[in-house]
Amino acid sequence: xxxxxxxxxxxxxxxxxxxxxxxxxxxxxxxxxxxxxxxxxxxxxxxxxxxxxxxxxxxxxxxxxxxxxxxxxxxxxxxxxxxxxxxxxxxxxxxxxxxxxxxxxxxxxxxxxxxxxxxxxxxxxxxxxxxxxxxxxxxxxxxxxxxxxxxxxxxxxxxxxxxxxxxxxxxxxxxxxxxxxxxxxxxxxxxxxxxxxxxxxxxxxxxxxxxxxxxxxxxxxxxxxxxxxxxxxxxxxxxxxxxxxxxxxxxxxxxxxxxxxxxxxxxxxxxxxxxxxxxxxxxxxxxxxxxxxxxxxxxxxxxxxxxxxxxxxxxxxxxxxxxxxxxxxxxxxxxxxxxxxxxxxxxxxxxxxxxxxxxxxxxxxxxxxxxxxxxxxxxxxxxxxxxxxxxxxxxxxxxxxxxxxxxxxxxxxxxxxxxxxxxxxxxxxxxxxxxxxxxxxxxxxxxxxxxxxxxxxxxxxxxxxxxxxxxxxxxxxxxxxxxxxxxxxxxxxxxxxxxxxxxxxxxxxxxxxxxxxxxxxxxxxxxxxxxxxxxxxxxxxxxxxxxxxxxxxxxxxxxxxxxxxxxxxxxxxxxxxxxxxxxxxxxxxxxxxxxxxxxxxxxxxxxxxxxxxxxxxxxxxxxxxxxxxxxxxxxxxxxxxxxxxxxxxxxxxxxxxxxxxxxxxxxxxxxxxxxxxxxxxxxxxxxxxxxxxxxxxxxxxxxxxxxxxxxxxxxxxxxxxxxxxxxxxxxxxxxxxxxxxxx
Numbered sequence: 001x002x003x004x005x006x007x008x009x010x011x012x013x014x015x016x017x018x019x020x021x022x023x024x025x026x027x028x029x030x031x032x033x034x035x036x037x038x039x040x041x042x043x044x045x046x047x048x049x050x051x052x053x054x055x056x057x058x059x060x061x062x063x064x065x066x067x068x069x070x071x072x073x074x075x076x077x078x079x080x081x082x083x084x085x086x087x088x089x090x091x092x093x094x095x096x097x098x099x100x101x102x103x104x105x106x107x108x109x110x111x112x113x114x115x116x117x118x119x120x121x122x123x124x125x126x127x128x129x130x131x132x133x134x135x136x137x138x139x140x141x142x143x144x145x146x147x148x149x150x151x152x153x154x155x156x157x158x159x160x161x162x163x164x165x166x167x168x169x170x171x172x173x174x175x176x177x178x179x180x181x182x183x184x185x186x187x188x189x190x191x192x193x194x195x196x197x198x199x200x201x202x203x204x205x206x207x208x209x210x211x212x213x214x215x216x217x218x219x220x221x222x223x224x225x226x227x228x229x230x231x232x233x234x235x236x237x238x239x240x241x242x243x244x245x246x247x248x249x250x251x252x253x254x255x256x257x258x259x260x261x262x263x264x265x266x267x268x269x270x271x272x273x274x275x276x277x278x279x280x281x282x283x284x285x286x287x288x289x290x291x292x293x294x295x296x297x298x299x300x301x302x303x304x305x306x307x308x309x310x311x312x313x314x315x316x317x318x319x320x321x322x323x324x325x326x327x328x329x330x331x332x333x334x335x336x337x338x339x340x341x342x343x344x345x346x347x348x349x350x351x352x353x354x355x356x357x358x359x360x361x362x363x364x365x366x367x368x369x370x371x372x373x374x375x376x377x378x379x380x381x382x383x384x385x386x387x388x389x390x391x392x393x394x395x396x397x398x399x400x401x402x403x404x405x406x407x408x409x410x411x412x413x414x415x416x417x418x419x420x421x422x423x424x425x426x427x428x429x430x431x432x433x434x435x436x437x438x439x440x441x442x443x444x445x446x447x448x449x450x451x452x453x454x455x456x457x458x459x460x461x462x463x464x465x466x467x468x469x470x471x472x473x474x475x476x477x478x479x480x481x482x483x484x485x486x487x488x489x490x491x492x493x494x495x496x497x498x499x500x501x502x503x504x505x506x507x508x509x510x511x512x513x514x515x516x517x518x519x520x521x522x523x524x525x526x527x528x529x530x531x532x533x534x535x536x537x538x539x540x541x542x543x544x545x546x547x548x549x550x551x552x553x554x555x556x557x558x559x560x561x562x563x564x565x566x567x568x569x570x571x572x573x574x575x576x577x578x579x580x581x582x583x584x585x586x587x588x589x590x591x592x593x594x595x596x597x598x599x600x601x602x603x604x605x606x607x608x609x610x611x612x613x614x615x616x617x618x619x620x621x622x623x624x625x626x627x628x629x630x631x632x633x634x635x636x637x638x639x640x641x642x643x644x645x646x647x648x649x650x651x652x653x654x655x656x657x658x659x660x661x662x663x664x665x666x667x668x669x670x671x672x673x674x675x676x677x678x679x680x681x682x683x684x685x686x687x688x689x690x691x692x693x694x695x696x697x698x699x700x701x702x703x704x705x706x707x708x709x710x711x712x713x714x715x716x717x718x719x720x721x722x723x724x725x726x727x728x729x730x731x732x733x734x735x736x737x738x739x740x741x742x743x
Contacts, residue, residue: 001041002148003051004031008362008451009177011545013050014596019623020044024576024598027545038233041151042240045226046218049176049211053152055137056226063145064098066108072145073112073138081149081230084121087128088113088136091150095141109138109147133228153225159210160220161278162201169200170307170343172217174365175207181361181372182303182341188212191256193302197294197330199260202271204305205284209258213283214251216244220278252283257297261289291326295334303339304331304377310345310368321352328353331377340375347371356509358474360448371448376475429499432465436507443727453542454550456562456727467500470562473541477504478516478552516552540621544569546592547621549614559587559614563734564653566723567693571651572597574689578648581605581683583636588615590651595624599649603630605639637667640679648688652680656696669696677740678709684742693723693737701738713743 005013010027014034017025020043022034034040044054058081061072082088090113092106099105113136114124125133135150157173170178179185184194188211196204210217218224219241226232262268271286296302308327309320324344331340331353343363344350350357350373357373364370439457447455457477458469466482481497497517505512538549543565550558571580572593580594585604595602606612612631619629632639654676658667667676680690703716717739721732728734 001035001044002028002031002033002055002057002146003044003048004053004055005050006030006052006171006174006177006364008364009050009173011451012177012180013048014545015623016048016050017044018596020047025596026576026598038231039236039240042226042237045151045156045224046216046240046244048156049207049217050173050180051152052155052157052173053137053150054156055148056151057146057148059145059147061145061147062143063140064143066099066104069099069105069108069140069145070112073109073147074116076113076116076147078113078116079120082113082117082125082134083230084117084123084125086125086133086228087131088125088134089127089129089132090136090138092138092140095139097140097142099140105140106138109136131223135225149225149229151224151226151229153223153227154221156218158221159217159278160222161206161274162203163273163277170203170365172203172207174363175203175307176211176217177363178204178305178307178341178343178372179208179211181363182305182339182374184208184303184305185211187303187339188256193257193259193297193300195294195296195302195304195335196260196306197289197291197304197327198306198308199262199271199286200264200267200307202260202274202284202286204307205258205260205271205286206274206278206280208305209252209255209280209284210278212251212258213248213255213280215248219244219248252280255283256302257300258284259297260284260286261291261294262286263288263290291323291330294330296338301337303341304335305341307343308349310349310370320346320349324349324352325354328355331355331375335377338377340377342373342375343370344373345370347373358509359453362448362451374474428464428496429503432462432499433503433507435461436469436503440507446726452565454560454562455725459728459730461730465496465500467497469500469504470558471508472539472550472552472558474508475510476514476516476539476552477508477510478518478558479504480518480556518556538617543589544572544593546596547618548587548589548592549617549621560589561586561653561695561735563725563728564590564693564723565725567651567691567737568593570723571649571691574649575599578688579603579646579685581647581650583640583650583652583680584654585615585631586611586653588612588618588631590653591615591629592618592622592624594649594651595619595629596622599628601628601630603632603645603647605632605634605636607633607635609633637672637676637679640676640683643683646683646685646688648685650680650684650688650690652676652690652692654692654694656694656699669694670699673699674702674705674709677706681710681712681714681740681742686742688742690740690742691737692740693735695735697733699736701736715741715743717741 003013003017007030010032014025014027014032017032017034021040022036025032025034041054041056044051059072059076063069063072090106090110092102094102094105110127118124135153137148137150139146157171159172194208199205260271265288268286268288275281275284275286306327308323342350342353345368350371355375355377358376359374361372362369363372436458443455443457454472456468457471460466460468460482468480470478479500501515504515537553538551541548541550541560548560550560552558568590571590575594576598577600580591580599580602582588582591582602582604585591585606588604591602591604604615612633615631654669656669677692684690707714719739720736723737724732724734
């Protein structure tokens with residue numbers, strides 16, 4: 001099957017389909033390919049909040065000409081799907097095809113269908129483009145044709161409650177995507193409120209209530225494309241409807257306060273009529289109010305979501321700045337402590353709100369590219385534009401980052417050394433601020449374009465400031481100070497560190513207490529990085545459409561290696577239908593990608609109970625827990641020697657050194673890599689792929705010895721460069737990575 005959706009929503013749709021039980025859900029441009037039984041297709045039509053259409057794929061074939069397209073379409077057994085007395089319509093879409101027009105291609109398919117049925121029955125179905133019994137879908141890309149049945153009929157964004165929208169109305173599935181990006185389901189489960197101060201015809205409040213009330217968005221519709229299909233199972237469908245009705249009845253009892261305001265009386269009337277059709281009268285409250293009079297429900301916290309006017313022409317955009325400034329004033333004065341999510345087609349309008357956006361997502365409202373800006377509303381987070389170096393480098397602010405230092409260089413209260421009280425920001429810090437500001441502009445633009453919310457902002461770019469700075473979700477920063485050489489005056493190093501900590505809060509628009517400070521030093525002998533603190537706070541971050549839990553305070557490494565972002569994506573692409581083994585799995589981020597990419601089964605091995613518990617939570621956070629995703633607590637070398645199962649994909653992210661308490665022997669990567677890799681290669685299926693990576697800068701792979709020792713021929717490819725993300729390319733040896741394929 002294939003589910004279509006607006007661009008930039010593919011990850012949300014894939015997550016929905018996986019939650020519904022889809023197998024091998026693979027994100028494509030403007031859609032997701034997936035597999036499953038018939039009831040999954042029905043559930044997707046009924047429950048998906050982000051899909052536009054659900055297509056049952058019947059045939060794929062070469063079609064370089066209209067004759068080949070006709071022959072390929074005529075070869076499908078249409079008599080199994082459509083009767084001669086029924087009606088049909090064909091929708092066509094072309095990409096880089098030799099055929100010139102989509103309507104012509106659709107006409108060719110229609111002719112092939114009716115000709116086949118006429119030959120079999122002596123009569124043919126007729127065409128009804130508005131309400132056919134069966135709607136067919138043709139997608140022709142280059143010379144590859146895909147032909148299927150549209151199970152949706154009318155686009156799924158048409159829920160059935162809205163007769164007409166206002167001038168800036170959102171499609172219902174785009175509104176749902178906005179709410180999902182804003183974290184509304186979690187907030188609603190906690191009893192938080194939602195307010196839309198410019199609700200128009202009420203789409204956002206209605207979608208929010210349907211989501212919070214466990215109401216299937218398709219439950220309000222009377223027609224679906226599969227109802228006229230000969231393969232339809234009415235009993236199966238009716239059972240799903242009954243289940244959905246029961247869930248709605250219970251779910252609507254739990255909807256937290258949801259409010260919509262609008263200044264336009266006609267919009268308020270339309271919103272109330274839509275509420276009535278959605279069965280939400282009394283569940284959602286809509287009132288006529290000016291933006292300046294918007295207030296939260298008494299005694300609640302929550303989120304403000306708003307889709308304000310965009311402005312179609314330059315003059316209109318200029319006039320809207322005052323409206324956005326008023327929105328910012330209302331948020332600061334009335335909604336302190338709340339979150340806010342604002343959708344706009346013009347980033348400069350979002351800046352007029354006067355708050356620093358903690359993250360930005362791209363959404364498409366029809367063909368219009370929009371930005372969804374997320375804010376955390378607090379008076380002290382008022383964004384100052386422009387931020388002058390003098391303001392950013394002011395030495396008077398309090399310095400209270402979350403400090404997690406190794407014991408011998410501690411600077412926190414009562415932990416040894418402290419920053420000198422008389423220290424002041426050095427002149428060189430202005431150069432640092434300029435470099436950070438430049439990086440933030442360039443990397444921030446790249447991260448928003450790529451949908452990346454956690455990235456390395458700075459990596460010892462300037463010799464005097466030997467730190468790495470990672471920026472998470474626009475909310476937190478981790479500062480890792482590389483241990484300075486012995487000839488550097490420790491006091492001077494502390495002053496440089498103070499410069500960093502003074503600059504960051506104002507520059508990033510975050511609180512000092514949301515900066516986490518750590519020192520990375522070279523390990524000797526059997527030293528290992530241990531636990532640095534015991535706060536046990538896990539923060540939720542996002543990558544590639546998945547959710548991961550990171551610990552910014554307790555460990556030197558947070559639980560998500562940002563430099564391996566492209567390696568994880570590669571694993572996700574390779575994993576479909578194959579078994580996956582993750583050795584030294586750590587928090588199993590790669591396993592999440594593999595399972596989410598459709599791996600038949602996964603096995604994740606690590607000797608640490610802490611990491612495996614963390615891994616289990618990562619899988620659970622993405623709806624991937626269960627029997628197909630095994631977690632094994634065991635030393636990896638011992639496991640490879642014992643377990644004889646074979647895998648299509650193996651990820652071996654080896655530590656430089658390990659002296660696990662669970663075994664008597666230690667592991668030295670340079671010394672032991674041949675044994676480790678040889679054992680892993682023996683666990684590969686024919687044609688299987690081993691991804692081998694590490695962070696040991698002085699490591700040398702003995703390729704010839706590995707080939708000589710392998711029982712079967714292997715191909716080795718150094719993919720370190722291809723898998724190094726843009727934000728880590730200042731340190732090209734951040735990791736090394738090889739792809740080893742079993743011929």
